[in-house]
Amino acid sequence: MGLLDLDKIIIKRTILGIRCSNCGGNLVLSPKRSIAGRFIKLVSLGTLTPKSYKCEQCQKRYMLL
Numbered sequence: 001m002g003l004l005d006l007d008k009i010i011i012k013r014t015i016l017g018i019r020c021s022n023c024g025g026n027l028v029l030s031p032k033r034s035i036a037g038r039f040i041k042l043v044s045l046g047t048l049t050p051k052s053y054k055c056e057q058c059q060k061r062y063m064l065l
């Protein structure tokens with residue numbers, strides 16, 4: 001049961017509809033905050049919270065505002 005729950009979380013974290021423009025792979029939420037992301041949040045006074053995403057296949061990084 002524990003393993004099944006974990007699988008659900010991983011599937012949920014995959015953004016459906018957004019694909020890597022480089023290889024067409026799935027983008028998953030990256031736990032690491034990029035410096036650019038932090039800067040945007042600072043400049044926008046916290047109104048924008050950029051999220052980092054990473055391609056599962058080619059590891060290319062994306063940022064979503």
Ligand SMILES: [Zn+2]
Pocket residue numbers: 020021022023024025055056057058059060
């Ligand atoms: Zn990719």
